[in-house]
Amino acid sequence: MVMIGGDSWTQIGSSIAGLMFVLATLKQFFPYDLQLAFQEFVLATLQRFPFVQKLGEWLIIFFSPYVHISFPEYYGYQSNEAYTAIEAYLGALHTDKAAQLRGTLFKESKILILSREDSRIWDEFKGVKLWWSSGHSTTPDGDSRYYQLTVHRCHRPLITGSYLDYVIEEGKTILTKNKQRKLFSNNPSSYWHNYRGNLWSKVTFENPATFQTLAMDPKKKEEIVDDLLKFSRGKEYYTKIGKAWKRGYLLYGPPGTGKSTMISAMANLLNYDIYDLELTTIKTNTELRKLLVGTSNKSIIVIEDIDCSLDLTGHRNRKKGKSDNFKDDVDQKENELENEMSSKVTLSGLLNSIDGIWSACGQERIIVFTTNHVDKLDPALIRRGRMDMHIELSYCKFEAFKILAKNFLDVDSHHLFERIDILLKEVNMTPADVAEHLLTKNENKDVESCLKNLIQALEYAKKKAKSKTVPKSPKHHSIYSYLCKR
Numbered sequence: 484m485v486m487i488g489g490d491s492w493t494q495i496g497s498s499i500a501g502l503m504f505v506l507a508t509l510k511q512f513f514p515y516d517l518q519l520a521f522q523e524f525v526l527a528t529l530q531r532f533p534f535v536q537k538l539g540e541w542l543i544i545f546f547s548p549y550v551h552i553s554f555p556e557y558y559g560y561q562s563n564e565a566y567t568a569i570e571a572y573l574g575a576l577h578t579d580k581a582a583q584l585r586g587t588l589f590k591e592s593k594i595l596i597l598s599r600e601d602s603r604i605w606d607e608f609k610g611v612k613l614w615w616s617s618g619h620s621t622t623p624d625g626d627s628r629y630y631q632l633t634v635h636r637c638h639r640p641l642i643t644g645s646y647l648d649y650v651i652e653e654g655k656t657i658l659t660k661n662k663q664r665k666l667f668s669n670n671p672s673s674y675w676h677n678y679r680g681n682l683w684s685k686v687t688f689e690n691p692a693t694f695q696t697l698a699m700d701p702k703k704k705e706e707i708v709d710d711l712l713k714f715s716r717g718k719e720y721y722t723k724i725g726k727a728w729k730r731g732y733l734l735y736g737p738p739g740t741g742k743s744t745m746i747s748a749m750a751n752l753l754n755y756d757i758y759d760l761e762l763t764t765i766k767t768n769t770e771l772r773k774l775l776v777g778t779s780n781k782s783i784i785v786i787e788d789i790d791c792s793l794d795l796t797g798h799r800n801r802k803k804g805k806s807d808n809f810k811d812d813v814d815q816k817e818n819e820l821e822n823e824m825s826s827k828v829t830l831s832g833l834l835n836s837i838d839g840i841w842s843a844c845g846q847e848r849i850i851v852f853t854t855n856h857v858d859k860l861d862p863a864l865i866r867r868g869r870m871d872m873h874i875e876l877s878y879c880k881f882e883a884f885k886i887l888a889k890n891f892l893d894v895d896s897h898h899l900f901e902r903i904d905i906l907l908k909e910v911n912m913t914p915a916d917v918a919e920h921l922l923t924k925n926e927n928k929d930v931e932s933c934l935k936n937l938i939q940a941l942e943y944a945k946k947k948a949k950s951k952t953v954p955k956s957p958k959h960h961s962i963y964s965y966l967c968k969r
């Protein structure tokens with residue numbers, strides 16, 4: 484064992500102090516990025532010797548006069564809004580001097596947006612120079628990108644006090660200015676790999692539907708628009724009453740009555756993103772929770788055709804009643820096996836996720852269920868409080884027809900309107916079908932012949948209804964394909 488005497492300690496102490504003094508003096512003559520590069524070089528060399536590396540890291544942290552603040556892209560499965568705001572802020576910083584830029588031209592926009600792509604960016608705030616760097620880190624939850632801010636210790640109060648607030652505010656302003664709404668669809672878990680950004684695929688959302696062009700009873704429409712606007716302005720209200728800032732809408736009605744169109748109109752009204760959640764590709768409740776946590780604020784989460792997505796409806800009832808005979812037992816076993824093979828997302832899993840997650844971590848989220856068969860749904864799923872507003876979209880009545888006529892033919896009144904009014908009272912025709920007939924205008928037909936064409940179709944439908952012919956079932960539109968095709 485080597486013993487070190489009191490004199491030796493004094494010697495070591497003064498040597499370290501001397502070295503620190505020399506380093507601190509030298510530092511003044513080197514630009515900061517050179518110092519960083521040097522630190523990285525030292526660490527890379529030391530990496531070969533894990534113990535020495537740990538010691539080196541500790542020494543650098545201990546003696547370095549700089550403070551490092553990290554902003555990871557995700558915490559757990561939730562995205563970090565500070566990261567997104569910083570990304571936007573830094574992307575727009577000194578673009579005139581940057582060496583590496585990325586150009587983006589959004590559809591329908593004439594402005595090319597140039598943003599920085601360098602991994603090291605400096606900034607200046609109230610005369611203080613600051614350094615930003617970006618990188619990747621691996622955590623037990625998967626890979627995450629991050630931004631790191633480095634600043635001299637003496638400027639810490641300025642940075643934490645006002646600079647960071649300034650960066651986040653500026654970043655958010657840039658994001659709002661450049662905001663392109665996105666339509667997300669969930670990837671199967673086999674795609675997720677190690678990176679949380681792979682949970683959802685996104686495309687730019689460009690469906691032009693608005694509440695103005697949505698054909699439905701104007702009073703009902705006004706009620707829905709008011710409700711949505713009240714929700715989006717309700718931050719203080721929800722905080723005051725201690726409720727999660729979320730709202731659920733159940734849209735029900737026959738195919739082709741405008742459920743998907745209304746979702747687009749909602750997104751366009753509030754400037755929210757849409758998450759189209761396909762339940763059938765989700766294997767477990769845990770996966771479902773990860774996906775929901777991975778959604779961002781100011782978004783609409785849509786579960787379309789909830790009655791067909793999974794066996795959500797019967798679970799509770801089946802569990803309650805004990806099977807009386809052997810056949811029931813066999814049926815139950817078969818059902819369980821089927822569930823095992825496909826998806827294990829259960830009604831209770833869905834309900835827990837909806838209620839639990841947002842009360843814990845979500846803000847400003849709308850959830851929409853659509854169905855063609857409201858009567859098939861478990862009451863627990865759609866009770867008020869969970870689905871706050873139940874909206875029925877029904878067959879085309881005269882008020883709705885007038886909106887479609889305005890949309891497609893640009894006419895407010897016409898002598899044929901009266902006949903159409905009478906026929907619409909007698910026949911159930913969906914707005915989708917009416918719209919289809921009015922679209923014949925595109926085949927160079929005039930308004931008069933378009934309306935006559937519609938009257939003919941209505942009269943034909945009336946005759947069919949009388950002879951009790953079962954109408955052909957209309958095409959199913961998945962919201963994703965519908966929104967993408969527009």
Ligand SMILES: Nc1ncnc2c1ncn2[C@@H]1O[C@H](COP(=O)(O)OP(=O)(O)OP(=O)(O)O)[C@@H](O)[C@H]1O
Nearest residue numbers: 697698738739740741742743744914915918959960
């Ligand atoms: N109420 C409506 N107002 C305006 N257009 C409508 C309305 N309903 C349907 N349409 C038109 O019909 C087409 C299909 O409508 P949409 O997909 O919104 O119906 P849906 O109720 O969601 O049908 P599904 O249940 O099959 O998904 C759209 O292209 C839309 O333009």
